[in-house]
Amino acid sequence: MKAWLGVLGRACLEFAIILVLVSFAAGASVSLAAPSGGLGAIYRSAAEGALDLAPLAAVLTVFLAFFSFEQRVKSRAAGWLGLLVLGALLLSFGIAVRRVALIREAVEGPSRGVAQTAPPFPTGVAVEQGRVALWIGSFEGADALDAVAVDFGSDYPRLAYSPRTGIDPSTGDMDIQGRTYRATLPAARPLNLIPEASLFSGSWIWDRLAAMDDEPLLLSFIAAGGFLLLAIGFRFLCRITGWPLANALLAAAGLAGLVALDAALSGGAVLGIIESLAKRAGLLLPKTILLACVEGIMGLVLGLAELAASPRGRRRFDE
Amino acid sequence: MNSGRRIFGVAVLIDLLAFACFFGYAVASFSADRIVPVFALRWEMAEALRGFFSALAGLQFLALAMALGSTKGKAQELVQTAILPAVILSAILAASALIAGPQIESRQSGIRWASAAFSSSLSAARAGLEAGDLVRSREELKLCQAIARKDPRVVELEKLLSTAELTALRKSIPLPAPALPQPKDPIAAKDYYLKALAFAEKGDYFSANWYASTAARLDPSYTDARRLAATSWEELHARGADPADKERAAFYSRKLEGYGLLRSGDPVGAYRVFKELADAKHADDPDVRRYLAESLTETEKAAFFKDEADSALSSYLIPDIFFRVPDTSVRAGLGGGAKSPAKAASLRIIAAKDAAWSDGALYFREFEYLEAGASGPRALVRSPYAKLTDGKILLVCVERDRPSNVYKPIWSTGPSSGPASLVELPLVPENAYRAVASRVDPASLSLFEAWKAVDDSKAYGIDSDPIVADLLARSALPFAIFTAAALGALVGGRFRRRGGNFPKGLYALAPLMAAALVPVFILSARIDELISDWSIKILPGLSSLLLAAGIRTIVLFLVVLLMAGARVVDGAAID
Numbered sequence: 105m106k107a108w109l110g111v112l113g114r115a116c117l118e119f120a121i122i123l124v125l126v127s128f129a130a131g132a133s134v135s136l137a138a139p140s141g142g143l144g145a146i147y148r149s150a151a152e153g154a155l156d157l158a159p160l161a162a163v164l165t166v167f168l169a170f171f172s173f174e175q176r177v178k179s180r181a182a183g184w185l186g187l188l189v190l191g192a193l194l195l196s197f198g199i200a201v202r203r204v205a206l207i208r209e210a211v212e213g214p215s216r217g218v219a220q221t222a223p224p225f226p227t228g229v230a231v232e233q234g235r236v237a238l239w240i241g242s243f244e245g246a247d248a249l250d251a252v253a254v255d256f257g258s259d260y261p262r263l264a265y266s267p268r269t270g271i272d273p274s275t276g277d278m279d280i281q282g283r284t285y286r287a288t289l290p291a292a293r294p295l296n297l298i299p300e301a302s303l304f305s306g307s308w309i310w311d312r313l314a315a316m317d318d319e320p321l322l323l324s325f326i327a328a329g330g331f332l333l334l335a336i337g338f339r340f341l342c343r344i345t346g347w348p349l350a351n352a353l354l355a356a357a358g359l360a361g362l363v364a365l366d367a368a369l370s371g372g373a374v375l376g377i378i379e380s381l382a383k384r385a386g387l388l389l390p391k392t393i394l395l396a397c398v399e400g401i402m403g404l405v406l407g408l409a410e411l412a413a414s415p416r417g418r419r420r421f422d423e
Numbered sequence: 424m425n426s427g428r429r430i431f432g433v434a435v436l437i438d439l440l441a442f443a444c445f446f447g448y449a450v451a452s453f454s455a456d457r458i459v460p461v462f463a464l465r466w467e468m469a470e471a472l473r474g475f476f477s478a479l480a481g482l483q484f485l486a487l488a489m490a491l492g493s494t495k496g497k498a499q500e501l502v503q504t505a506i507l508p509a510v511i512l513s514a515i516l517a518a519s520a521l522i523a524g525p526q527i528e529s530r531q532s533g534i535r536w537a538s539a540a541f542s543s544s545l546s547a548a549r550a551g552l553e554a555g556d557l558v559r560s561r562e563e564l565k566l567c568q569a570i571a572r573k574d575p576r577v578v579e580l581e582k583l584l585s586t587a588e589l590t591a592l593r594k595s596i597p598l599p600a601p602a603l604p605q606p607k608d609p610i611a612a613k614d615y616y617l618k619a620l621a622f623a624e625k626g627d628y629f630s631a632n633w634y635a636s637t638a639a640r641l642d643p644s645y646t647d648a649r650r651l652a653a654t655s656w657e658e659l660h661a662r663g664a665d666p667a668d669k670e671r672a673a674f675y676s677r678k679l680e681g682y683g684l685l686r687s688g689d690p691v692g693a694y695r696v697f698k699e700l701a702d703a704k705h706a707d708d709p710d711v712r713r714y715l716a717e718s719l720t721e722t723e724k725a726a727f728f729k730d731e732a733d734s735a736l737s738s739y740l741i742p743d744i745f746f747r748v749p750d751t752s753v754r755a756g757l758g759g760g761a762k763s764p765a766k767a768a769s770l771r772i773i774a775a776k777d778a779a780w781s782d783g784a785l786y787f788r789e790f791e792y793l794e795a796g797a798s799g800p801r802a803l804v805r806s807p808y809a810k811l812t813d814g815k816i817l818l819v820c821v822e823r824d825r826p827s828n829v830y831k832p833i834w835s836t837g838p839s840s841g842p843a844s845l846v847e848l849p850l851v852p853e854n855a856y857r858a859v860a861s862r863v864d865p866a867s868l869s870l871f872e873a874w875k876a877v878d879d880s881k882a883y884g885i886d887s888d889p890i891v892a893d894l895l896a897r898s899a900l901p902f903a904i905f906t907a908a909a910l911g912a913l914v915g916g917r918f919r920r921r922g923g924n925f926p927k928g929l930y931a932l933a934p935l936m937a938a939a940l941v942p943v944f945i946l947s948a949r950i951d952e953l954i955s956d957w958s959i960k961i962l963p964g965l966s967s968l969l970l971a972a973g974i975r976t977i978v979l980f981l982v983v984l985l986m987a988g989a990r991v992v993d994g995a996a997i998d
Contacts, residue, residue, distance in 0.1 A: 347932060354913055
């Protein structure tokens with residue numbers, strides 16, 4: 105019991121560290137799009153990220169805890185239970201904190217209502233817009249001085265020059281030798297660290313849970329519970345081979361596979377099939393619950409298979 | 424085997440296997456439509472090396488983790504013996520990647536460009552042959568042959584084209600050259616006639632005949648001139664002169680014409696005349712030899728030959744050229760033309776379709792130059808070809824073998840000062856090339872060149888973000904390799920198999936482990952990119968390098984701390 109609680113406590117500490125790291129990474133990526141950079145933007149974005157990415161930190165912690173339970177807790181059933189408790193604790197914490205109005209206002213308040221503005225058009229530097237190079241010497245009021253444009257996609261000669269031309273403040277349009285050019289820069293975009301969501305018609309679990317803030321709390325818990333059971337089902341990876349290093353690397357890949365599998369299952373097509381099958385079976389449940397049920401069943405099957413499979417190999421490499 | 428030697432052995436083995444895999448992939452993915460087969464091996468080697476260097480951090484992690492993860496012994500001893508070989512190995516690999524990286528990029532860019540030029544010319548040659556434009560087809564085929572003479576497509580086209588040319592030659596009927604109508608100029612004709620008369624009075628019937636004939640050509644109704652031409656001709660015959668004198672007179676006249684052009688400041692025109700004379704079996708004439716050489720020297724000062732430009736532009740090209748001529752009052756030491764306060768205050772822009780570097784000069788195609796001051800444009804010129812040498816841009820391009828083909832500039836405004844055949848500017852070709860290359864292909868510049876290119880790009884009004892981003896990526900590589908090595912040692916030490924001998928069969932898991940590492944590697948690379956992007960946003964310019972290096976040093980330090988902390992957990996498999 106002492107070892108069991110020890111692993112649980114250590115995992116909670118790991119969760120805190122992982123959440124901070126993940127939040128700062130997300131904060132840095134989001135702050136790239138902020139009009140002004142600096143640490144302030146990172147802190148604000150990281151605080152928002154901490155609320156959104158708590159489920160990701162939780163599942164990372166659960167995967168790390170696979171190994172800790174495997175080594176420290178002799179009973180596999182107790183280990184399984186420990187993972188369930190740990191996951192439930194961390195996911196519930198993440199979901200619950202999001203719903204505390206005070207925290208949400210404190211986190212979202214500073215950045216709310218800040219419009220994403222495009223950066224100002226630079227002077228003295230050639231700016232490429234597709235195959236058009238645009239140069240502005242300086243600005244004087246609403247006029248651009250020494251405006252030069254070269255459209256490399258057009259016929260030769262290409263160079264157009266205007267010593268002074270007015271710029272439409274709303275669009276950034278300006279006229280150089282009878283042709284309109286747009287003196288604007290595209291708004292900066294955040295760097296998406298995991299853009300693979302676009303490969304699936306569904307979405308990441310943390311995005312789905314974040315979108316359920318206005319749904320009943322129980323529904324969020326069910327969705328998170330299904331995902332947690334599926335995640336624990338991947339526990340077999342921590343002793344799939346006789347080499348712990350290989351198991352650790354396979355578990356890392358398994359984590360990516362788990363997140364991708366969840367995103368694929370949450371997609372419209374797969375979920376539609378699940379829904380039609382459920383209807384045939386007479387189950388008229390919301391999609392979220394159906395998905396949680398499917399994931400939960402898959403996780404339980406994997407977990408039972410793992411429990412029923414080969415006896416513990418721990419001794420082989422822990423002697 | 425101790426863990427130090429084991430690390431070296433495993434790392435070399437994994438690196439070799441990885442390189443073989445990258446090479447195999449490069450061979451399998453090679454497409455003759457994209458890259459000319461003559462470059463196949465060079466391309467595949469470069470592609471394999473590029474892939475290998477880009478995956479170096481991951482490979483280093485895997486090597487260290489596998490080496491330590493399969494070693495017996497106490498964790499403390501293992502980590503201690505791993506530090507030195509890991510550091511040496513990481514330093515060697517990082518240095519190799521930094522030195523070889525730009526060369527690989529440069530080689531790939533060159534091959535890519537040559538292949539694109541080959542494909543384009545091959546298509547044009549085929550189109551020319553189909554359309555019956557054999558001259559164009561031959562020109563395009565020559566370019567293909569310069570790149571890959573033995574390519575089967577070139578050999579096949581050569582056969583077809585040769586057959587077509589032979590057929591065309593057989594069918595062709597030589598047409599008489601149309602007589603060029605002479606413009607009527609009675610005043611000049613009278614002058615020539617008077618000169619002819621003077622020569623006739625002196626008894627120089629050779630010159631009298633030539634001048635009288637010229638006068639008669641200029642004004643056919645000038646009967647006195649025709650009569651004098653006839654009488655002087657009869658006199659020449661009466662003296663037993665060779666009828667070939669007329670030919671000599673024409674030769675003499677052409678020499679005079681060339682000489683006049685050379686002295687009037689048209690060396691290109693003079694070169695054209697003397698080249699024609701040299702080609703017309705007068706190459707032994709001392710005057711022709713002398714003035715041909717003199718006009719060639721003068722031509723090279725005011726113009727350049729198209730074959731130079733073609734040679735440069737058929738190699739590696741930088742497209743879409745646009746830059747500002749740096750202000751000499753701000754940027755000293757550019758050399759070249761004289762510093763002029765008026766010019767320093769003006770806007771000077773150069774644009775071109777593309778540019779290429781060769782033998783210390785920068786060649787442009789479809790060149791445009793704008794110089795504007797407070798009162799508007801002072802000079803606006805365009806030229807099909809241009810050559811930047813120290814301090815001046817030559818705008819006149821001549822075909823060496825066919826000097827009558829001259830590509831001249833067209834001035835819409837100006838020139839504000841100096842000759843129309845060139846523009847004097849305070850430009851150093853090397854700096855200009857570095858600046859334009861930093862925008863398009865920064866990875867091909869050496870580390871030293873890339874460092875200098877940051878300042879150059881700013882001076883030339885070129886966006887410096889690409890070159891700074893490239894420098895950030897390069898500076899990230901050593902950190903990534905060292906961090907991966909430290910992390911690999913940590914993971915390997917912690918997740919190693921304890922007790923008994925390590926079953927050799929478990930090494931078969933290596934490919935699976937490498938594949939499993941891919942998602943982690945991709946995510947790590949993105950986080951590394953994030954550090955670079957964020958650093959540029961916070962501190963634009965070269966300062967971002969320091970910021971990113973600081974962040975990466977902290978990450979490396981944390982990893983080393985973790986690695987050092989692993990010493991105290993010996994005995995437990997994972998803790």
